[in-house]
Amino acid sequence: MVPDAPKHLTPRKKPRQARAAATLDAIFEATLQVLVAEGPEHLTTTRVAERAGVSVGTMYQYFPHKQGLLYALNERYLLALAERVEAQALACHGAPIAKMVESIVKTYWAAKMERPEVTRALYRSVVELDNDALIEAFARRVDTATEAMLTTAPDAKFADPRTVNLTLLTTIFGAVRNVFERDLPASEAHAVQHQLILMCVAYLTAIKS
Amino acid sequence: MVPDAPKHLTPRKKPRQARAAATLDAIFEATLQVLVAEGPEHLTTTRVAERAGVSVGTMYQYFPHKQGLLYALNERYLLALAERVEAQALACHGAPIAKMVESIVKTYWAAKMERPEVTRALYRSVVELDNDALIEAFARRVDTATEAMLTTAPDAKFADPRTVNLTLLTTIFGAVRNVFERDLPASEAHAVQHQLILMCVAYLTAIKS
DNA sequence: ACCTGAACACCGTTCAAGT
DNA sequence: ACCTGAACACCGTTCAAGT
Numbered sequence: 001m002v003p004d005a006p007k008h009l010t011p012r013k014k015p016r017q018a019r020a021a022a023t024l025d026a027i028f029e030a031t032l033q034v035l036v037a038e039g040p041e042h043l044t045t046t047r048v049a050e051r052a053g054v055s056v057g058t059m060y061q062y063f064p065h066k067q068g069l070l071y072a073l074n075e076r077y078l079l080a081l082a083e084r085v086e087a088q089a090l091a092c093h094g095a096p097i098a099k100m101v102e103s104i105v106k107t108y109w110a111a112k113m114e115r116p117e118v119t120r121a122l123y124r125s126v127v128e129l130d131n132d133a134l135i136e137a138f139a140r141r142v143d144t145a146t147e148a149m150l151t152t153a154p155d156a157k158f159a160d161p162r163t164v165n166l167t168l169l170t171t172i173f174g175a176v177r178n179v180f181e182r183d184l185p186a187s188e189a190h191a192v193q194h195q196l197i198l199m200c201v202a203y204l205t206a207i208k209s
Numbered sequence: 210m211v212p213d214a215p216k217h218l219t220p221r222k223k224p225r226q227a228r229a230a231a232t233l234d235a236i237f238e239a240t241l242q243v244l245v246a247e248g249p250e251h252l253t254t255t256r257v258a259e260r261a262g263v264s265v266g267t268m269y270q271y272f273p274h275k276q277g278l279l280y281a282l283n284e285r286y287l288l289a290l291a292e293r294v295e296a297q298a299l300a301c302h303g304a305p306i307a308k309m310v311e312s313i314v315k316t317y318w319a320a321k322m323e324r325p326e327v328t329r330a331l332y333r334s335v336v337e338l339d340n341d342a343l344i345e346a347f348a349r350r351v352d353t354a355t356e357a358m359l360t361t362a363p364d365a366k367f368a369d370p371r372t373v374n375l376t377l378l379t380t381i382f383g384a385v386r387n388v389f390e391r392d393l394p395a396s397e398a399h400a401v402q403h404q405l406i407l408m409c410v411a412y413l414t415a416i417k418s
Numbered sequence: 419a420c421c422t423g424a425a426c427a428c429c430g431t432t433c434a435a436g437t
Numbered sequence: 438a439c440c441t442g443a444a445c446a447c448c449g450t451t452c453a454a455g456t
Binding site: 044045046056057060064065066 | 451
């Protein structure tokens with residue numbers, strides 16, 4: 001059973017007029033800009049409203065509070081990310097395991113590295129959030145997609161594909177996050193990416209039946 | 210060159226009398242309690258002072274601001290963690306790689322899982338922090354310790370031990386964090402731990418020379 | 419249907435006064 | 438040398454009033 005997003009974090013209203021949709025977009029855009037430029041600790045409702053060109057009151061028509069705004073922002077981001085990984089997983093059905101691993105690592109990595117400041121800002125923005133539902137929904141989608149992919153590999157069968165898949169994703173997602181946390185220079189980050197692929201392939205090769 | 214902790218995050222004064230030392234301990238203890246019980250979003254200076262049995266003003270004698278308090282708390286935690294990993298790495302000098310990997314994974318894992326609510330609270334508390342110096346100091350210590358350990362393995366030599374070691378640590382630390390983020394049930398978490406060890410061993414075996 | 423912005427409660431931080 | 442707590446500035450949130 002997929003848990004609903006907590007009610008109090010859901011947008012209060014959907015835009016019914018073009019003006020409202022534009023306002024919402026402006027708010028999201030402004031939030032990202034403030035987040036990247038000043039960091040989550042300086043993200044105030046006043047600053048966001050100012051940059052979006054609306055009044056504070058307007059923000060509160062769409063979001064019940066600041067957390068709700070950040071929740072929605074992360075939701076957007078994770079939905080797009082899940083879609084990318086799903087598409088790539090689907091494209092790799094029937095490919096050898098080495099190809100699968102390389103595709104997933106590179107897709108996820110690229111998505112996170114394209115705009116590192118945005119990634120970093122969102123990683124940090126997530127802290128004060130009741131984000132369990134968000135993470136779980138994302139994890140569930142990606143889990144399903146990559147596990148389905150794995151079972152189509154022509155060169156490997158796994159006794160417990162669920163656990164194997166969970167281990168792969170935990171490791172890959174975790175490693176990427178750790179690279180950000182340590183703020184590794186590009187050359188080292190790239191080296192780690194390459195080694196991570198080797199590691200996952202070595203793992204799958206070692207345990208396949 | 211090891212960067213100093215940012216000046217503005219350093220305690221303002223060291224305790225010179227017994228009373229002051231007790232006050233400092235009480236503040237740290239109260240911070241952890243509030244953090245675990247109410248989460249970082251409800252951690253207020255008033256609440257911490259109240260629980261520590263001191264006035265707000267007293268807190269500001271020891272910490273320049275709330276961030277400084279959280280910084281010091283995380284510093285304590287990471288110093289203790291680094292020490293544990295260092296000791297374990299030292300104890301594994303000359304052991305086979307499988308034993309090394311198992312020791313490091315289990316030591317780090319155990320340290321994080323012993324008091325999961327504390328770990329989770331600290332992971333979350335770190336967000337609003339200028340914690341680069343903290344992370345870097347921790348990473349540097351652990352890097353050094355485990356790389357030295359790796360080079361003593363009797364059953365493997367590595368062309369680029371620095372990168373191999375970096376990859377191992379990134380993966381292990383990242384995986385543990387991801388297990389927390391996904392809030393995996395104990396059984397799955399345990400399964401992932403076991404698979405993570407297999408993965409690291411398979412990696413080292415595949416690339417050794 | 420959507421937007422405004424003054425008003426209120428609360429939190430971080432300071433500092434004059436105490437022991 | 439250490440502690441107190443009222444006072445101030447600022448931020449999240451509301452709501453009566455506008456279009």
